[in-house]
Amino acid sequence: MFPYLLRRILHALLILLGAFTFSFILLQVMPGDAITVKFQDPDLGLTPQQIAEIRLSYGADGSRVAQYFHTLTGMLRGDFGYSVQQGVPVSTLLRTTLPVTLRLAAFSFVVAILEAMAIAFLATALPFAFLRRMLAALPGFLGAIPVFWFGIALIQFLSFKLRLVPVVGAGPYEAMILPTLAISLPIGAPLAQVLLGNLDEIAARPFVAVVRTKGAGALWTLFHHVAPNAILPFLTISGLVFGELLAGAVVTETIFGLNGIGQLTQQAVAGQDVAVLQAVVMISAAAYVLINLTIDLVYPLFDPRIHLQGRTMS
Amino acid sequence: MYRRKASLSPVRGMCAALPALLVVLSASFGSAVFPAMAAEGPIQGGTLIYLEHQAHTNLYSPSGGFYPNGGILNQITDRLTWQDPVSLEMKPWVATSWEINADYTQFTFHIRPGITFSDGSKLDAAVVAENFDIFARGSKARRLPVSEVVNNYARSEVIDPLTVRFDFNTPSPGFLQGTSVIGSGLLSHATLQRSFDELGLGTHIIGSGPFVIADEIVGKEVDLAARPDYRWGPDGATRRAWLDRVRILVTPEDSIRLGALLAGQADFIRDVAAYDEEQVRLRGYMLYAPSTRGVNNALAFRPDNPLVADRRVRAALLHATNREEIVTALFSGNYPLARSVIATKAAGFEDLSRQLAFDPALAAHLLDEAGWHLADDGLRYKDNQPLALGIHFALPQPQNRTMLELIAQQWRRVGVQLNVMSGSTAGVIIDNLDPARTPLMMAEVGRADPDVLKSEFYPSNRDILLQKGGQSTKVQSFADARLNALLQAISADVNPQDRLRKTQEAQEYILDACYVIPILEEPQVYAGAPAVHGVSFEAVGRPNFYDMWLGAR
Numbered sequence: 001m002f003p004y005l006l007r008r009i010l011h012a013l014l015i016l017l018g019a020f021t022f023s024f025i026l027l028q029v030m031p032g033d034a035i036t037v038k039f040q041d042p043d044l045g046l047t048p049q050q051i052a053e054i055r056l057s058y059g060a061d062g063s064r065v066a067q068y069f070h071t072l073t074g075m076l077r078g079d080f081g082y083s084v085q086q087g088v089p090v091s092t093l094l095r096t097t098l099p100v101t102l103r104l105a106a107f108s109f110v111v112a113i114l115e116a117m118a119i120a121f122l123a124t125a126l127p128f129a130f131l132r133r134m135l136a137a138l139p140g141f142l143g144a145i146p147v148f149w150f151g152i153a154l155i156q157f158l159s160f161k162l163r164l165v166p167v168v169g170a171g172p173y174e175a176m177i178l179p180t181l182a183i184s185l186p187i188g189a190p191l192a193q194v195l196l197g198n199l200d201e202i203a204a205r206p207f208v209a210v211v212r213t214k215g216a217g218a219l220w221t222l223f224h225h226v227a228p229n230a231i232l233p234f235l236t237i238s239g240l241v242f243g244e245l246l247a248g249a250v251v252t253e254t255i256f257g258l259n260g261i262g263q264l265t266q267q268a269v270a271g272q273d274v275a276v277l278q279a280v281v282m283i284s285a286a287a288y289v290l291i292n293l294t295i296d297l298v299y300p301l302f303d304p305r306i307h308l309q310g311r312t313m314s
Numbered sequence: 315m316y317r318r319k320a321s322l323s324p325v326r327g328m329c330a331a332l333p334a335l336l337v338v339l340s341a342s343f344g345s346a347v348f349p350a351m352a353a354e355g356p357i358q359g360g361t362l363i364y365l366e367h368q369a370h371t372n373l374y375s376p377s378g379g380f381y382p383n384g385g386i387l388n389q390i391t392d393r394l395t396w397q398d399p400v401s402l403e404m405k406p407w408v409a410t411s412w413e414i415n416a417d418y419t420q421f422t423f424h425i426r427p428g429i430t431f432s433d434g435s436k437l438d439a440a441v442v443a444e445n446f447d448i449f450a451r452g453s454k455a456r457r458l459p460v461s462e463v464v465n466n467y468a469r470s471e472v473i474d475p476l477t478v479r480f481d482f483n484t485p486s487p488g489f490l491q492g493t494s495v496i497g498s499g500l501l502s503h504a505t506l507q508r509s510f511d512e513l514g515l516g517t518h519i520i521g522s523g524p525f526v527i528a529d530e531i532v533g534k535e536v537d538l539a540a541r542p543d544y545r546w547g548p549d550g551a552t553r554r555a556w557l558d559r560v561r562i563l564v565t566p567e568d569s570i571r572l573g574a575l576l577a578g579q580a581d582f583i584r585d586v587a588a589y590d591e592e593q594v595r596l597r598g599y600m601l602y603a604p605s606t607r608g609v610n611n612a613l614a615f616r617p618d619n620p621l622v623a624d625r626r627v628r629a630a631l632l633h634a635t636n637r638e639e640i641v642t643a644l645f646s647g648n649y650p651l652a653r654s655v656i657a658t659k660a661a662g663f664e665d666l667s668r669q670l671a672f673d674p675a676l677a678a679h680l681l682d683e684a685g686w687h688l689a690d691d692g693l694r695y696k697d698n699q700p701l702a703l704g705i706h707f708a709l710p711q712p713q714n715r716t717m718l719e720l721i722a723q724q725w726r727r728v729g730v731q732l733n734v735m736s737g738s739t740a741g742v743i744i745d746n747l748d749p750a751r752t753p754l755m756m757a758e759v760g761r762a763d764p765d766v767l768k769s770e771f772y773p774s775n776r777d778i779l780l781q782k783g784g785q786s787t788k789v790q791s792f793a794d795a796r797l798n799a800l801l802q803a804i805s806a807d808v809n810p811q812d813r814l815r816k817t818q819e820a821q822e823y824i825l826d827a828c829y830v831i832p833i834l835e836e837p838q839v840y841a842g843a844p845a846v847h848g849v850s851f852e853a854v855g856r857p858n859f860y861d862m863w864l865g866a867r
């Protein structure tokens with residue numbers, strides 16, 4: 001167990017370093033920088049010389065290699081630098097935005113899993129064939145709904161027409177209700193699809209027929225024999241989907257006016273705020289790595305055939 | 315409760331059917347002070363919820379040109395003088411009176427006694443002098459840029475605790491109006507000690523205005539609280555603000571701002587698109603479209619680019635542009651057709667619409683004359699080079715991309731190709747500094763003084779035409795000494811009548827040279843709930859929450 005964990009952690013660090021290096025190079029290759037965006041503002045009427053001086057005062061003229069190591073060592077110390085665009089340290093921005101996105105991601109993830117399970121089990125266990133077929137078609141349909149459209153539709157109907165929840169000026173938890181509904185459906189859809197596919201596949205295996213001939217009821221077979229065997233791919237895909245939640249936050253947070261990582265990213269991209277973007281990339285990479293590691297560690301709990309000592313895995 | 319479904323899919327393109335009513339609307343909103351609808355007097359108290367579509371970027375006063383910045387600064391800072399938004403006359407505010415010498419090089423202001431900043435420090439002559447020293451010169455150490463409204467500044471002198479004098483190297487008649495703009499909002503001594511980087515955080519900004527920033531969630535919300543001890547309003551007003559609080563919530567999505575207003579979740583919103591105006595009106599909500607009184611929304615040429623260096627080519631493109639079609643197809647009566655370089659309500663406006671006529675035959679003729687001949691593919695060529703021009707659409711301007719695409723169709727009919735480009739924010743800024751890449755650029759700036767022309771065209775200001783020695787290092791040779799002399803004269807002429815006359819001369823000169831194609835007068839369109847009264851705006855269309863009050867909802 002321990003050497004496996006050590007190897008995985010080393011792996012994770014390499015991935016993080018790779019993400020940092022790659023994003024650093026990409027951001028340097030882009031034309032212009034945050035100083036161009038902020039100070040080449042016609043309102044300010046600065047001369048090219050004045051802008052060059054400002055660039056000097058920000059240290060934005062140093063060599064790329066020096067900047068790379070400066071940023072890297074800063075991050076290792078937990079110093080994410082300074083947002084040129086918003087005029088505050090990046091850590092201040094993260095402190096306000098990260099909890100919002102984490103809260104949204106956690107709620108949506110839980111709701112999405114519940115939705116996926118409900119759809120998949122109902123589509124397997126419902127009495128009438130046409131009902132089962134309808135439910136089985138649902139994930140494909142839900143997955144095709146664009147989040148921005150669904151979000152706006154939810155707001156228009158639940159908030160503006162029925163006036164159930166406010167969209168603007170809502171409290172931190174109240175503000176989560178509509179966005180959670182909006183993202184959980186398209187996120188839950190692929191989960192339901194995978195789970196449903198697996199349930200069907202497992203149900204067709206010979207051992208299930210044996211169980212049934214021994215006199216087990218349909219539901220008992222489903223929950224005691226089929227479902228436990230179908231859960232593993234579902235777990236894998238959950239990990240990927242959780243990462244998608246962070247990425248999908250850009251659209252959702254803009255629609256619902258939430259000030260999370262998504263909206264921060266969108267503003268940072270517009271302003272080419274390199275320090276913020278670099279921090280966001282690192283946080284997303286870390287989140288992915290952490291989630292996938294957790295899921296790998298959870299596998300053996302569901303499938304005793306998997307060992308983490310490295311024999312089966314390597 | 316609702317007759318129509320809310321803005322799920324707003325009926326776009328309906329605007330064409332309702333100019334009549336909107337003209338009536340905009341005519342009654344011609345003055346910048348909007349009459350309250352209710353008969354009873356103002357009510358003290360209440361929280362107004364205001365939806366902004368962008369977050370502020372910096373609250374150093376000279377950054378107030380960006381609307382979200384100006385919208386906050388206007389509530390939390392006071393200025394030396396107040397420009398009456400209707401008559402454009404200069405009236406007292408922080409300065410009770412002032413004297414100007416005969417050649418407009420010396421301005422003496424007498425400060426109203428008893429004014430304090432919200433940190434308790436006194437607003438006296440010394441701090442006023444300090445403000446303008448920094449606005450005029452900037453600060454390298456603190457990265458504070460210079461203000462565009464203070465030019466040719468020599469020095470300040472504190473004569474007594476309540477009297478301050480400013481000296482200028484050359485006559486500066488625009489300075490008095492310059493003291494009234496949001497960019498000249500007075501900041502406390504402590505605020506001015508901070509670096510530019512720190513002024514992004516609202517709670518760092520201390521002014522003497524009717525509101526203070528009580529709370530802020532960066533990028534999301536700014537909460538303003540009224541100062542109960544405020545007694546020094548514009549034009550001698552001695553009351554505090556009617557409202558207790560204003561919550562400014564950043565709501566980037568158009569349909570959410572509008573829907574929230576109509577559903578009663580918000581009281582006042584900025585930036586209503588032309589195609590949404592009908593919904594507001596049908597529900598009995600109020601539309602406000604104050605003029606920005608500056609340089610009209612226009613396409614500006616960069617004559618340094620050889621493709622548009624010939625006046626005939628520029629004139630041809632001007633006459634190939636069907637401006638009426640643009641305004642009727644995409645906008646509403648709140649967006650009047652431009653009749654000159656500057657807006658009709660701008661100081662020194664001269665009606666030059668006869669020079670802006672749509673005349674495709676003339677356009678074709680001018681292009682032929684300039685040596686651009688039609689080829690079989692329907693495009694014009696000279697020396698095997700097609701007449702193809704690029705322009706970046708401007709995100710902050712209303713429906714700009716659609717408008718440019720419509721212009722591209724119109725120009726295509728005379729054989730000219732217009733490529734509407736997009737790019738990253740920095741990429742667009744860099745492109746727009748290079749006349750070879752962008753022979754055209756979108757222009758628009760608001761300020762209620764003839765100096766606005768200089769702000770837009772002068773090489774050391776916004777330099778919209780890109781002249782040699784200006785903002786860009788990419789310019790090969792283009793410079794227009796005559797234009798620059800005219801602009802300089804406007805900002806230095808001491809006789810107000812002469813200034814207005816020179817402003818007219820400059821408009822004629824710019825349009826004779828066909829340097830710009832003015833399209834429309836850009837308003838700022840706001841919408842308010844029926845319960846919001848006393849709605850007023852400063853001279854270029856930012857709301858004054860000081861005057862607003864909430865009636866029964």
